[in-house]
Amino acid sequence: MSRRRVLVTGATGYIGGRLVPRLLEAGYDVRVLVRSPQRLTDVPWAADVEIAQGDLTDLESVRQACEGVDVLYYLVHSMTSGGDFERMEQLAARNVARAAKEAGVSRIVYLGGLHPDAPKLSPHLRSRAEVGRILLDSGVPTVALQAGVVIGSGSTSFEMIRHLTDVLPYMPAPKWVRNRIQPIAVRDVLYYLLGAAELPPEVNRTFDIGGPDVLRYGQMMNGYALEAGLHQRPIAALPVLTPWLASQWVNLVTPIPRSLAVPIIASLQYDCVMHEHDIDDYIPQPDGGLTPYRRAVRLALGKMSDGQVETSWQNASIVGAPADPLPSDPDWSGHLVYTDIKERHTKAKPADLWRVIESIGGENGWYSFPLAWAVRGWMDKLVGGVGLRRGRVHPDKLHTGDALDFWRVEKIERGHLLRLRAEMRVPGGAWLEMRAEADADGGSIYRQRAVFFPRGLGGRLYWWSILPFHGVIFSGMANRITATAEALSARDSSRTASADSAHPL
Structure with missing residues (x-):
């Protein structure tokens, strides 16, 4: 038939x-x-x-x-x-x-x-x-x-x-x-x-x-x-x-x-x-x-079992539930989302850039305006949040689910992607995403994205109130991470050159 x-x-x-x-x-x-x-x-x-x-x-x-x-x-x-x-x-x-x-x-x-x-x-x-x-x-x-x-x-x-x-x-x-x-x-x-x-x-x-x-x-x-x-x-x-x-x-x-x-x-x-x-x-x-x-x-x-809102920006796949967004939906539909995106090209090797990304937080800091990060941590503690005192589980390695100051490692693709979910008290959902990608010149591209889903009017006002600081904090963060990665690459190259000169063929 x-x-x-x-x-x-x-x-x-x-x-x-x-x-x-x-x-x-x-x-x-x-x-x-x-x-x-x-x-x-x-x-x-x-x-x-x-x-x-x-x-x-x-x-x-x-x-x-x-x-x-x-x-x-x-x-x-x-x-x-x-x-x-x-x-x-x-x-x-x-x-x-x-x-x-x-x-x-x-x-x-x-x-x-x-x-x-x-x-x-x-x-x-x-x-x-x-x-x-x-x-x-x-x-x-x-x-x-x-x-x-x-x-x-x-x-x-x-x-x-x-x-x-x-x-x-x-x-x-x-x-x-x-x-x-x-x-x-x-x-x-x-x-x-x-x-x-x-x-x-x-x-x-x-x-x-x-x-x-x-x-x-x-x-x-x-x-x-x-x-x-x-x-x-x-x-x-x-x-x-x-x-x-x-x-x-x-x-x-x-x-x-x-x-x-x-x-x-x-x-x-x-x-x-x-x-x-x-x-x-x-x-x-x-x-x-x-x-x-x-x-x-x-x-x-998109409520999940733990009450979190499942967001559609995290991947491009369509999971198939009829209430989920589709690419053909109008661009004004779905949750309001604010983003702050930074991109830097660097001479550092992708592996060195990733070493810096994976070592972020804890005693290593956040590579930008330490006082601002400390103040944000104190403010979070005052309202009953976790603050910055949790630090890191391991000084160099991160795993999915690890606590990282007032973030949680939501996803890690070692060598490529680190996504952190905010656990500080904010009127909405917040994520910080960092990527290391190879470029055609032998260096790498650093991509950084802060994502915020506001909850109600308070969430919108919160985002706009901190927006003036983003130019300092997130730009400085991207600049310092790539500069640190370049210094690592230069140091490794210098060591390799010294070893080659000490042991000529």
């Missing part, structure tokens, strides 16, 4: 990028229709799919993409308000409906949005509902799943909750913070999308989908705060804050573009909860049930 072929539109988007690898795992042959194949360059599954280039507003390219397809996923929605986006979305939906019917596609699966039975919807909710109607009237059996706020790192709705809660200890907000919302974890959205592909052909209808919790928007923000280790935020509902003013406010205090904030906020003017639970009669709930909101937040934050 031949494998079923699936066409995914919107594969470079938030949901589509997470659905494709799960379709592959389920045994489907996957084709993706994208306008710019270059956007798939870094995704881990690009080599496992057939890539068709085209645009949904171009009927001929949609026809070609639909050839030989059994199931079509429609995961495209404009999040901008410029131009006549409603007309363009309807044109795209009509092209897909026509091409799918002509090609004999047996199932369309569409992901729309929960919306109330209101006479006047926001333009984006209205457009999503109209796209669903066009697909349902296509003559191809269609399932239109209608979801509310999707919880997962990279989801625009979740990122707005994350950034607003992180940055504001007090939240003046529009009155819609009192509206009821039924959020759903991204893993549950993907579960329903996969299940919808296998529904019998007589099913042609909409289904509401949502998680087990119905919350007010303010409760969602404070639920996030608790999971992120922040204090709950006092929230004042202001009746005068219009959707337009609210979007300006979101644009000001978060990295989310106003063009995205506008449609989200406009959609929050209504209660968005499930009106029916008929999906349970067709697709049984996943093992263990649907994901509660607080657990969905924990997954989106």
Whole structure:
């Protein structure tokens, strides 16, 4: 029996990028229709799919993409308000409906949005509902799943909750913070999308989908705060804050573009909860049930068993959890991260540079502004931290897990990489990374990176308060480490030359 072929539109988007690898795992042959194949360059599954280039507003390219397809996923929605986006979305939906019917596609699966039975919807909710109607009237059996706020790192709705809660200890907000919302974890959205592909052909209808919790928007923000280790935020509902003013406010205090904030906020003017639970009669709930909101937040934050936040900067691999970041996610999504990066080219041999890196801390010091390091250690002790008194376990060698003053060795690749995790008291997570790399001239390159994930407004203020000192401390550190490594190399070369002259051939 031949494998079923699936066409995914919107594969470079938030949901589509997470659905494709799960379709592959389920045994489907996957084709993706994208306008710019270059956007798939870094995704881990690009080599496992057939890539068709085209645009949904171009009927001929949609026809070609639909050839030989059994199931079509429609995961495209404009999040901008410029131009006549409603007309363009309807044109795209009509092209897909026509091409799918002509090609004999047996199932369309569409992901729309929960919306109330209101006479006047926001333009984006209205457009999503109209796209669903066009697909349902296509003559191809269609399932239109209608979801509310999707919880997962990279989801625009979740990122707005994350950034607003992180940055504001007090939240003046529009009155819609009192509206009821039924959020759903991204893993549950993907579960329903996969299940919808296998529904019998007589099913042609909409289904509401949502998680087990119905919350007010303010409760969602404070639920996030608790999971992120922040204090709950006092929230004042202001009746005068219009959707337009609210979007300006979101644009000001978060990295989310106003063009995205506008449609989200406009959609929050209504209660968005499930009106029916008929999906349970067709697709049984996943093992263990649907994901509660607080657990969905924990997954989106990448919480590990020890409560630490698992960060995505540490490696470029995609671990495959649906709440994890993907290369195709927008650059403003995910945890806010501050970095201080220094790079130095040195005549020192890589082995000598590594000797200096591995011997850092303890009695050997930190190669820059000793008084500043001592003061930071005293400050840490005053607030109950570990300070600088722990020193080193071994004068020259480090191992994963070793304590190193107020750091902990998180990862070591001997001869190449040392990564330290801060254990001093700071309002966030901090790492210091040092690398030794060979260059083409026989010397080496020293790369140094300080990384800080702020927790709440206090974390942001902390980073900016110490930023003036970074130019002195981290620059001096990079300069002294490379200078010390050069002195080691010069001394070794001198010894070698002396030995050669004392023992001529």
